[in-house]
Amino acid sequence: MTTLHPPPELRDRTPPDPAGTGSAGREGPRRAGRSGGGARLGRFLRRRPGLVAAVVVVVLVLTAAFVPALLAPGDPAVGDTAQRMLPPGPGHWFGTDHLGRDVWTRVVHGAALSLQATVLAVAVALVVGGLVGLAAGYAGGRLDELLMRGVDVLLAIPAILLSLALITALGFGTVKVAIAVGIAGVASFARVTRAETLRVRRSLYVEAARAVGTRRLTTLWRHVLPNAAGPVTALAVLEFGLAILAVSALSFLGYGAPPPASEWGSLVADGRNYLAVAWWICAMPGLVIAATVLSVNRISRALDGEWGRSV
Amino acid sequence: MSRLLRFLPAGRGAVLLAATALTLTACGSGAGGAQADAGPPRPGGTLVVAVSSDQGCADPQQVTSNDSIYALRQVVDSLTDQDPDTGEIVPWLATSWSSNADATAWTFTLRPGATFSDGVPVDAAAVKANFDRVPELGARGSLPKGYLAGYAGTDVAGPTEFTVRFDEPNVQFLQGTSTHSLGLLSPDSAAASDDERCAGVIGSGPFTLERYVTDDVTVLAKRPGYDWGSALFTHPGEAYLDRAEFRVVPESGVRAGSLQAGEIDAIASVGQQDEAPLIAAGAELPARANPGIPFGITFNHDTPLGADPAVREALARGIDRDELVAAVYPSQTRPATSALASTTPSHADQTGHLGHDPARATAVLDAAGWLPGPDGIRAKGGQRLTVPLNFAQNIATTKPALELVQQQLRRIGVDLQLVERQISETAVIQQKGDFVALWANLTRADPDILRSSYWSGGNNFYRFPAGGPLDDALVAQAAAVDPAERTRQAGEAQRLLAAGHHQIPVVELTTVLGVGPTAHDVAFDASSRIQLHDAWKSE
Numbered sequence: 001m002t003t004l005h006p007p008p009e010l011r012d013r014t015p016p017d018p019a020g021t022g023s024a025g026r027e028g029p030r031r032a033g034r035s036g037g038g039a040r041l042g043r044f045l046r047r048r049p050g051l052v053a054a055v056v057v058v059v060l061v062l063t064a065a066f067v068p069a070l071l072a073p074g075d076p077a078v079g080d081t082a083q084r085m086l087p088p089g090p091g092h093w094f095g096t097d098h099l100g101r102d103v104w105t106r107v108v109h110g111a112a113l114s115l116q117a118t119v120l121a122v123a124v125a126l127v128v129g130g131l132v133g134l135a136a137g138y139a140g141g142r143l144d145e146l147l148m149r150g151v152d153v154l155l156a157i158p159a160i161l162l163s164l165a166l167i168t169a170l171g172f173g174t175v176k177v178a179i180a181v182g183i184a185g186v187a188s189f190a191r192v193t194r195a196e197t198l199r200v201r202r203s204l205y206v207e208a209a210r211a212v213g214t215r216r217l218t219t220l221w222r223h224v225l226p227n228a229a230g231p232v233t234a235l236a237v238l239e240f241g242l243a244i245l246a247v248s249a250l251s252f253l254g255y256g257a258p259p260p261a262s263e264w265g266s267l268v269a270d271g272r273n274y275l276a277v278a279w280w281i282c283a284m285p286g287l288v289i290a291a292t293v294l295s296v297n298r299i300s301r302a303l304d305g306e307w308g309r310s311v
Numbered sequence: 312m313s314r315l316l317r318f319l320p321a322g323r324g325a326v327l328l329a330a331t332a333l334t335l336t337a338c339g340s341g342a343g344g345a346q347a348d349a350g351p352p353r354p355g356g357t358l359v360v361a362v363s364s365d366q367g368c369a370d371p372q373q374v375t376s377n378d379s380i381y382a383l384r385q386v387v388d389s390l391t392d393q394d395p396d397t398g399e400i401v402p403w404l405a406t407s408w409s410s411n412a413d414a415t416a417w418t419f420t421l422r423p424g425a426t427f428s429d430g431v432p433v434d435a436a437a438v439k440a441n442f443d444r445v446p447e448l449g450a451r452g453s454l455p456k457g458y459l460a461g462y463a464g465t466d467v468a469g470p471t472e473f474t475v476r477f478d479e480p481n482v483q484f485l486q487g488t489s490t491h492s493l494g495l496l497s498p499d500s501a502a503a504s505d506d507e508r509c510a511g512v513i514g515s516g517p518f519t520l521e522r523y524v525t526d527d528v529t530v531l532a533k534r535p536g537y538d539w540g541s542a543l544f545t546h547p548g549e550a551y552l553d554r555a556e557f558r559v560v561p562e563s564g565v566r567a568g569s570l571q572a573g574e575i576d577a578i579a580s581v582g583q584q585d586e587a588p589l590i591a592a593g594a595e596l597p598a599r600a601n602p603g604i605p606f607g608i609t610f611n612h613d614t615p616l617g618a619d620p621a622v623r624e625a626l627a628r629g630i631d632r633d634e635l636v637a638a639v640y641p642s643q644t645r646p647a648t649s650a651l652a653s654t655t656p657s658h659a660d661q662t663g664h665l666g667h668d669p670a671r672a673t674a675v676l677d678a679a680g681w682l683p684g685p686d687g688i689r690a691k692g693g694q695r696l697t698v699p700l701n702f703a704q705n706i707a708t709t710k711p712a713l714e715l716v717q718q719q720l721r722r723i724g725v726d727l728q729l730v731e732r733q734i735s736e737t738a739v740i741q742q743k744g745d746f747v748a749l750w751a752n753l754t755r756a757d758p759d760i761l762r763s764s765y766w767s768g769g770n771n772f773y774r775f776p777a778g779g780p781l782d783d784a785l786v787a788q789a790a791a792v793d794p795a796e797r798t799r800q801a802g803e804a805q806r807l808l809a810a811g812h813h814q815i816p817v818v819e820l821t822t823v824l825g826v827g828p829t830a831h832d833v834a835f836d837a838s839s840r841i842q843l844h845d846a847w848k849s850e
Contacts, residue, residue, distance in 0.1 A: 077714075077717075077718065077721075078718055078721075079718070081634055081637070081638035081715065084638060085584075098584070098638075098639070098711055099638060099639075099711055099714060099715055099718075100638075172731065254704070254731065258728065258729050258730060258731060259710060259713065259714050259717070259729045259731075260714050260717060260718075260729075270710075270711075272562060272564070273562065273563045273564055273582055273584065273707050274564070274584050275564045276564045276567065276568060276584070276585070276588060277584045277585075277587075277588070278584070
């Protein structure tokens with residue numbers, strides 16, 4: 001299992017502008033005006049074919065997740081055993097599997113399950129990690145010590161091992177896989193949120209808000225949270241890619257939805273025994289996972305101020 | 312990944328072996344042309360076998376998984392042996408035996424001169440030590456405990472004479488003595504705790520256990536001076552091989568590839584997709600259907616669905632066994648025709664009750680009030696015909712097979728839900744009755760397997776109702792000393808099981824080995840496991 005670490009600048013950089021971190025793009029078009037913005041966008045994208053491809057892949061994946069019938073009208077669970085293990089070609093773009101089911105149809109219909117688990121996993125990590133980080137950073141002192149040492153313990157255990165331990169306790173199923181992956185991702189969110197909260201907490205406007213007697217929770221909610229959210233959002237997108245991998249890994253190991261559900265990881269696992277004679281059963285879903293993870297990472301990098309840095 | 316790396320040192324060993332072989336052929340160049348037919352058996356060499364899993368125990372009395380039994384069968388001898396062709400029981404450590412009229416006492420005479428590899432003689436006292444210990448084994452010892460059901464004690468009449476007594480008639484005990492599960496351990500090994508025994512045991516077999524590493528490898532070494540083989544062995548004296556090594560390689564593709572590359576000599580559990588490449592590489596694919604209960608679906612009769620004969624019959628008729636066998640299983644596999652597999656003694660064909668007949672399946676469901684809903688799934692009184700089927704993935708073909716069964720049953724309007732469980736969980740689920748239907752098989756070369764599975768007075772995992780004609784037939788076959796009467800009663804039990812669709816047999820588990828061109832005479836025993844005493848390697 002490959003572990004991608006968030007780029008260092010996400011963890012400990014101090015952005016120049018507390019209000020617009022990680023989303024500098026929002027201000028670009030406004031400054032440049034509408035027609036100039038279009039030209040700039042065209043230039044921006046022309047120089048980045050990778051980013052365009054990444055967006056296309058993500059749009060396709062999202063389409064597959066929400067309206068799978070648009071891309072693959074067939075039934076993913078029904079095959080014709082007379083047509084099993086046909087190589088990729090017209091009629092079956094990704095080939096057919098060991099029971100004669102169309103691999104493309106199965107990948108498309110599996111997207112919803114895999115993405116659902118991924119979104120849930122990131123949401124769990126974001127909400128729990130964000131709250132822990134916010135509380136630790138804002139309260140400071142003993143609570144900070146206590147929470148962050150807890151986070152250190154989580155960090156000390158390899159993420160996939162932690163997920164496996166959790167899934168063993170929780171049982172099988174898509175939602176349980178998502179929770180297991182989410183909990184394992186709590187630590188990185190907690191640390192980034194805490195770092196941001198610490199920085200924002202000492203800024204003038206927060207001290208001013210306190211000085212005029214705003215209540216602590218209101219300050220936290222109205223001033224600290226929105227200004228600390230930028231890097232955390234970028235991390236969430238990055239974490240999305242990691243979560244796809246982790247969710248697929250667990251469903252590869254058989255912890256996901258029961259058959260005949262076609263989660264991406266279990267599709268790869270199904271093809272394992274046929275590698276020598278029918279490589280496409282394994283390779284096609286594997287390539288889709290790889291393409292999705294790379295695309296999400298590419299977009300996450302673009303969100304991380306690439307527009308602002310471009311000319 | 313680490314499993315691949317593990318092959319490296321072995322590869323170096325193979326080079327050494329090949330070098331030795333070259334020197335040997337150079338010296339004995341007179342025997343040229345022996346490549347085509349392998350010539351007479353030659354002693355020496357190491358046979359390397361790849362299996363797909365390990366049960367985590369090196370005690371033949373406590374393992375149930377074929378992959379573990381392959382290696383451990385070689386370490387122990389049994390009182391008797393069973394002819395795989397005729398099912399006849401023949402002498403091994405015991406030269407003769409007899410039972411009293413109601414099969415509650417069995418008297419054996421041992422051959423003199425056999426010893427365990429720690430030097431202790433194989434005598435009546437050693438047998439008593441083994442049998443006395445069996446009822447105390449934990450959950451892992453379910454097989455030998457079943458063979459010794461009703462065990463009342465062993466009387467030692469002399470060093471080679473003893474009598475095993477039972478509280479109730481026990482005809483199947485004789486076949487039990489031929490299995491690895493009642494293979495004899497040295498009294499010291501037998502006395503050790505269950506877990507100590509799992510780390511390694513001492514037997515009297517043609518091989519000794521040299522090294523056992525959980526989930527990795529089992530190494531056997533030839534027992535020097537072995538001279539008390541079964542009547543079925545084709546040569547007297549020691550085994551031909553110096554060593555046998557059983558490596559755990561989970562992926563079937565990697566096993567097949569290693570055999571093609573000549574890195575290993577034999578593999579277990581050959582998949583359908585690996586057959587053609589292996590045959591092209593010159594490997595032989597011996598196959599034998601495992602005797603006992605074939606893979607199939609059995610309902611918990613305490614649940615509403617399990618108690619509904621229409622649902623049971625619809626499933627039995629809705630499954631297209633021929634399509635299943637052709638699409639998923641190795642080509643030598645046969646569809647199941649009865650509650651017993653075709654290689655079990657007393658098997659009786661019940662195809663009339665089990666043939667694929669979707670028209671009849673839908674008619675039966677219609678008549679019982681299960682009518683198709685808008686999505687094609689049938690329902691009755693608002694309840695959908697959803698059957699949760701528990702299964703454990705103990706061989707690679709299980710999941711694809713069940714996904715196909717799921718598709719087939721959908722065509723007749725049954726929604727089969729597949730619930731995967733861990734292999735270790737299955738025993739607990741059965742005991743608690745916490746299931747609607749279960750996918751399982753059980754290997755044993757004796758019809759008594761039906762009684763231990765379906766008799767309402769036994770474990771009765773499937774909650775069969777008590778007191779019916781099925782119970783009578785099952786008990787009668789267990790007490791029938793006359794073989795013809797026993798076959799008749801066992802046949803009646805199979806007919807009742809099939810006619811009531813109490814158990815829905817689907818496919819016979821068929822053990823397919825891949826044996827490379829340099830390995831010879833790797834033979835199946837009556838339970839479709841292997842015996843290596845007569846196996847040899849040519850170079």
